[in-house]
Amino acid sequence: MADLTTDFVGIKSPNPFWLASAPPTDKAYNVRRAFDAGWGGAVWKTLASEGEEIVNVNGPRYGAIYGADRRLLGLNNIELITDRPLSVNLEEMAAVKADYPDRALIASIMVPCEEEAWKAILPRVAETGCDGIELNFGCPHGMSERGMGAAVGQVPEYIEMVTRWCKQYYDRPVIVKLTPNITDIRKPAMAAKNGGADAVSLINTINSITSVDLDNMAPQPTIDGKGSHGGYCGPAVKPIALSMVSEIARHAETADLPISGIGGITTWRDAAEFLALGAGNVQVCTAAMTYGFRVVQEMTAGLSAWMDEKGYTSVAQITGRAVPNVTDWQYLNLNYVTKARIDQDLCISCGRCFAACEDTSHQAISMSADRTFDVIDAECVACNLCVDVCPVEDCITMERLAPGSVDPRTGREVQADYANWTTHPQNPSAVAAE
């Protein structure tokens, strides 16, 4: 069994799976159950200033997107930060930390963009004995209208300023949680780093409207006939989160900034992918909200089994391993030529590849009267769409043409060497290959 113990910016936890700041971490009761189930850490539901009134809606807070059999693929919420008094939360945090000293406990904080507000809350948070703080600059609804959350997260100067205050008035690690509702995620990450942040965590939820009630012509979830955008999370957001994590991990100025990966993590594999793209640990919300805390047992067992299989002995060995292979499109090897291949033994003759290629792609699949489907190499541009729509795993694969052979589509010999767009003859601004 691989050792899953994680040291994230000096914060130790028995495994890299933390619960993200959200309803699962809103009370001692929940967090205790989570730790009993095996979670390595928890970021407490975001705290507000003493006396800041937080009132949630009393109608539905969530909207959902489903896949087959009502499998939850995406969740949208319009919940605010904690609506319980600050003192109650702080007392409970202290008690939980005392009872679970080996688990990571992080305070998530969102207070107004004023130095006094941070100066007031930070010492009280420190008293709980928690291991660090996370600055919630991400909440995209409600709080942003009061100039907090995403309203701060979208202005790099504010991020830097607030982070600096926190480093000044608090002596444990400061993690800055980023909003994805921004064009270039590297900008807020850089600001956090400049302000002295120990790490960033991302992503918070994405602005979203789940659906529209077509009888009442109102967005859902609907509160008395009206709806507002909320924040989207769950499996559907994973690809967006992965991309953002990788951008920070491979950007020269932020490459050394530790990352806590968040967004759609549902199984050990999702977590391993975040780690590979640069995360030092991960946070989970929707998977726990969908299946309960016990899901962590599959995550820890799965990650550990995979690490054993691959010979990794620590989580740190995984962090960033795939980052060198993330590149820009212009550097992709244009001499890498593949063709789709259909395994006739596995093929069930549904014809989806044919419909996809014939109607929407390159007319590179033929269909015979007896429903045999074959790839026409002279037309196949290797887009991979047929693989993606085929319902049978591994039935269609992309096979590389050996260097020296001729690509029937272009009539040109496949070259063994690497050549990308920057040197391509059709690129007007190509540089001569060396």
Added chain:
Amino acid sequence: MADTHTPGITAHRLSEAQIAENFSDLHPPLDRHEARVAADRCYFCYDAPCVTACPTEIDIPLFIRQIAAGQPESAARTIFDQNILGGMCARVCPTEDLCEGACVREAAEGKPVEIGRLQRHATDALMARQSHPFTRAAETGKRVAVVGAGPAGLACAHRLAMRGHTVTLYDANRKPGGLNEFGIAAYKSEGDFAQAEVDWLMQIGGISLEGGKALGRDLSLEALVSDFHAVFLGVGLAGVNALRAEGEDRDGVQDAVRFIAELRQAPDKSTLPVGRNVVVIGGGMTAIDAAIQSKLLGAETVTIAYRRGRDRMGASEYEQDLATSKGVRIIENAMPVAVHGNGAAQEVELEYTTDDGSGLTGTGERMRLPADQVFKAIGQTMTLDCGLKLERGKIAADASGRTSMDRVWAGGDCVAEGADLTVWGAAQGRDAAEDIHATLMGVAAASTGAVMGEAART
């Protein structure tokens, strides 16, 4: 009260409640969620094999996608466009031999998309409101006689009425529906569905039903041809083959079809008499249905004796398994040679057979089975004789239903073409109607094939 061990042929072998439970829906309807899950399994195949396998060529992937997208009533419209008896077909089609047998997921996993049950989900949704989705075209002034109100006649009458023709629908029986009403197993067409379907179908208008009028008795083909612009015959197979076994006339030896018809019409099935030991001779759907329903009425032992191997039986493997799961025993390669008894039947004597390719011969080995009731289910025959050219004992007709006589069309079980199934009746009735319409109006016949995937086939 009698029980399963009471000798002879008697009613009340089981309690009323038990019988009601035994005859409940074979495949209970899918609820909304189940239907969505089942619909989600469809791959929306290109030029889907299930469509080709359906005699009426319903656009199956489309209607399933409509269910998945939350519109079962639109799905029903897609079904009824091709097959106005889509509701009954959803219940009675041997889908394992038709659409579901061709489903790519059958090939892939041995678990096809549940097309039949999805079709029922959709058609039930629309029919529950008794809402009829079609309207009649403007009156054409043409009058057509349709003889036989079974699936073939009903489908033909509906399509003709839709095209604006005026239809007189004759049937020898007072009650319309044909074998939908008198033949299909009770647990497949629960809750008087056959009559509800006829009533719903008639909402199109322009069809007047004349029950109790038999061709050959009350009507003649010559008169119909001279009184109407066109005639369609959907008279089914009214005759029953003889056993040609000694003792065939003993009490207790009956036609399976008649037994089933009585059963279908009985308001309280517990009053139906059934034997303690029942033997059914035959291998088709009728044999299976008679056997299963005898068992459901409380017979102690029920045996089907078929003269060839099980793989040659007309009933599908699924139907055979259904029978054995209800406790029916199937003896293959055995033919009846005699019914023994003292006035009433007591035993059936069977002889084993071999088939060397040139025909069946008895092996000489015989056995006797106790039998106080024997059902003959060895096929129905065409009895109508009205001067039309025949082929294999049935009316010869081309793909559009044209017979050897001018202005006379035919379809369903009474024609040689196709299998004796409800869905074939629906397809042939529809296609004949389109051809009649084209002929009477001097226009080209509408294509009734599914429009999808045509490109790929050319």
